[in-house]
Amino acid sequence: MRSIDMHAHIAPLAASHLPEGQTWHGFTRREMNGRQFLVQGDKRQWLHPAYSLTADERIAYMDSVNVDVHVLTTWVGMYNYDLPGDVGAGIARECNDYVAELTRSHPDRFAGMATLPMQDVNAAVAELERSVNELGLKGAQIADHVNNKTLDHEDFIPFWSAAEQLGALIFFHQEGDDTIVKPRDTKGWAIDNSIGNLSDRVVTFGTLVFGGVLDRFPDLKVCLAHGGGFTCFGAGRLDRGWQVRSEARELGASIPSSYLNKVYYDCLTHSEAVLRYMIDSAGIDRIFLGSDYPYDMGIDEPTAWVNSLESLTQDEKDAILWKNLERVLGV
Amino acid sequence: MRSIDIHAHISPEGYIRAVEAGEEWYGISGRSHEFHQAVPRTMWTPEQRLTDMDSLGVDVHVLSTNAVFYCYDRDANAVAAMDRECNDYVSQLTKDHPDRFAGLANLPMQDVGAAATELERAMTQLGMKGAMIDDSVNGKTYDEPEFYPLWEVAEQTGAVILVHQGMQTVVGDRSTRYHLPNTIGNLVERAITYSSFVFGGVMDKYPGLRVCLSHGGGYTCFGAGRMDRGWQVRSEARVNINKPPSTYLNRFWYDCLTHSEPALRMLIDSVGIDKVVFGTDWPFDMQIDWPVAWVLGLESLTQEEKEAILYKNLENLLGI
Numbered sequence: 001m002r003s004i005d006m007h008a009h010i011a012p013l014a015a016s017h018l019p020e021g022q023t024w025h026g027f028t029r030r031e032m033n034g035r036q037f038l039v040q041g042d043k044r045q046w047l048h049p050a051y052s053l054t055a056d057e058r059i060a061y062m063d064s065v066n067v068d069v070h071v072l073t074t075w076v077g078m079y080n081y082d083l084p085g086d087v088g089a090g091i092a093r094e095c096n097d098y099v100a101e102l103t104r105s106h107p108d109r110f111a112g113m114a115t116l117p118m119q120d121v122n123a124a125v126a127e128l129e130r131s132v133n134e135l136g137l138k139g140a141q142i143a144d145h146v147n148n149k150t151l152d153h154e155d156f157i158p159f160w161s162a163a164e165q166l167g168a169l170i171f172f173h174q175e176g177d178d179t180i181v182k183p184r185d186t187k188g189w190a191i192d193n194s195i196g197n198l199s200d201r202v203v204t205f206g207t208l209v210f211g212g213v214l215d216r217f218p219d220l221k222v223c224l225a226h227g228g229g230f231t232c233f234g235a236g237r238l239d240r241g242w243q244v245r246s247e248a249r250e251l252g253a254s255i256p257s258s259y260l261n262k263v264y265y266d267c268l269t270h271s272e273a274v275l276r277y278m279i280d281s282a283g284i285d286r287i288f289l290g291s292d293y294p295y296d297m298g299i300d301e302p303t304a305w306v307n308s309l310e311s312l313t314q315d316e317k318d319a320i321l322w323k324n325l326e327r328v329l330g331v
Numbered sequence: 332m333r334s335i336d337i338h339a340h341i342s343p344e345g346y347i348r349a350v351e352a353g354e355e356w357y358g359i360s361g362r363s364h365e366f367h368q369a370v371p372r373t374m375w376t377p378e379q380r381l382t383d384m385d386s387l388g389v390d391v392h393v394l395s396t397n398a399v400f401y402c403y404d405r406d407a408n409a410v411a412a413m414d415r416e417c418n419d420y421v422s423q424l425t426k427d428h429p430d431r432f433a434g435l436a437n438l439p440m441q442d443v444g445a446a447a448t449e450l451e452r453a454m455t456q457l458g459m460k461g462a463m464i465d466d467s468v469n470g471k472t473y474d475e476p477e478f479y480p481l482w483e484v485a486e487q488t489g490a491v492i493l494v495h496q497g498m499q500t501v502v503g504d505r506s507t508r509y510h511l512p513n514t515i516g517n518l519v520e521r522a523i524t525y526s527s528f529v530f531g532g533v534m535d536k537y538p539g540l541r542v543c544l545s546h547g548g549g550y551t552c553f554g555a556g557r558m559d560r561g562w563q564v565r566s567e568a569r570v571n572i573n574k575p576p577s578t579y580l581n582r583f584w585y586d587c588l589t590h591s592e593p594a595l596r597m598l599i600d601s602v603g604i605d606k607v608v609f610g611t612d613w614p615f616d617m618q619i620d621w622p623v624a625w626v627l628g629l630e631s632l633t634q635e636e637k638e639a640i641l642y643k644n645l646e647n648l649l650g651i
Contacts, residue, residue: 236591271556
């Protein structure tokens with residue numbers, strides 16, 4: 001049995017090993033409270049220690065948790081949609097070249113997803129085309145919003161058109177803890193992450209559905225990280241809103257729950273009951289293994305966890321662990 | 332079989348007369364008037380409401396003043412006076428129709444002392460069952476110590492605190508389109524409120540506090556697994572509580588307003604059947620249209636579970 005992990009982050013070693021005093025796309029590296037950060041203006045991006053691992057060290061970790069393939073997504077600190085488009089494009093090219101090199105040197109252990117300068121849609125389209133056609137990447141990871149514009153905005157139509165034509169998988173993942181659930185002061189109990197990530201993902205589902213993106217691009221492949229957040233559980237109320245409010249139907253969307261089986265999800269739920277609910281709502285063919293390596297909010301032992309779930313059949317476990325991603329990404 | 336609806340709103344008669352006359356009422360006019368005129372049932376008399384309840388097979392409305400009357404951002408004294416009129420009105424209805432109406436108070440939450448005083452009056456003098464409040468008060472959530480005096484009164488008087496969003500939700504910061512601030516936002520707000528009470532240590536400090544989360548508690552039960560993970564790995568989540576947040580799920584009550592049988596089934600399986608109560612959101616478009624029939628028609632619930640939701644749990648909770 002294989003295992004392919006859709007939700008595994010990485011950063012270019014050029015960034016994580018940036019020597020003191022040198023700059024990388026305008027960033028410098030700084031240590032604060034024992035942690036390494038990339039700093040630019042008032043931006044502070046925490047470099048997880050795992051981003052200093054070599055490919056062989058990462059593979060040793062993957063072996064230790066029985067994961068065969070990481071579908072590498074660059075760490076969200078590389079989004080930088082707030083920086084000028086040319087800076088973002090430069091960062092994206094370097095990230096994507098780095099990831100592509102890993103997939104070429106270890107084709108049986110790594111597949112790759114692109115980072116894109118979404119603040120410049122034309123540049124994002126060009127980089128997505130280069131990433132898929134020239135670099136052999138499988139798609140791209142993007143945030144739930146681009147400078148507070150959701151992805152149903154008409155500016156992004158060329159992006160969706162290109163993604164559909166290229167057969168690229170678009171993986172939605174928030175930028176850090178930048179979610180609609182804001183912590184106040186130093187409290188917050190990590191709910192900007194635990195509730196916020198899940199809230200942002202259902203807003204993304206809602207905007208893609210009601211905004212007509214999934215209708216206009218029927219062959220589009222979208223994956224919602226963190227189990228799609230609250231999408232499956234909240235579908236009933238979305239349906240009710242669609243039934244009674246004309247603004248939910250103004251762009252011609254069908255009833256929202258009918259789109260649950262038109263997108264993909266990872267299994268990062270931290271709850272067997274939630275994963276079972278997703279399978280029953282969206283269909284077993286829509287769910288991928290996703291661990292959120294290397295973060296603390298990830299699944300510690302992803303393959304062992306899936307294999308331990310008593311409410312899933314062996315066929316369902318196989319579908320999640322590898323069959324679905326093998327089919328969708330061709331890896 | 333009885334049915335008792337904890338999620339049923341009302342607008343005070345004095346306000347309805349002001350809308351009809353095109354006049355202000357405690358400073359309220361404009362959008363609120365338009366909103367009421369656009370939803371005719373908000374303007375109905377108690378007799379019209381009772382006729383509608385009969386047609387729906389609903390025996391009791393636990394009346395809560397509409398959320399447009401929260402007005403937490405306005406002058407506390409003026410709002411306290413308005414709330415007294417709201418509560419006197421609802422209380423009178425419960426006395427006129429004791430077998431058909433029970434009442435929840437509206438409170439001036441921007442002045443916690445005044446809110447505690449009004450809750451005490453509502454419980455000890457007006458015969459009400461608790462209060463309905465927003466998910467936050469001018470940006471403050473309910474973990475704030477300034478709200479402790481209110482929880483003390485609620486605990487002492489046995490008041491049920493029904494939490495229900497006001498006019499805006501956090502989803503509006505991301506998108507205001509497609510009705511998402513309601514269809515997603517209400518459910519996000521409720522999960523944040525659960526977190527505020529639990530992670531903030533309020534449920535430990537007030538073990539007798541009775542909180543009911545409307546809209547099925549929103550995304551709370553579905554998000555409990557990830558909240559638990561956050562509690563395990565992030566020290567800031569453990570500042571006030573020494574057990575996982577999911578262990579508090581059965582400390583709250585939840586209405587059944589999910590618009591989804593599997594969501595209601597998961598809610599029951601997560602929080603316990605004794606904590607799920609009947610709630611419809613009368614008279615608004617996001618309500619359950621035929622609520623008693625909907626509950627009775629759910630194939631994944633046993634007859635005992637349906638009875639618990641439709642009336643037994645609220646009989647126990649409210650003593651009616």
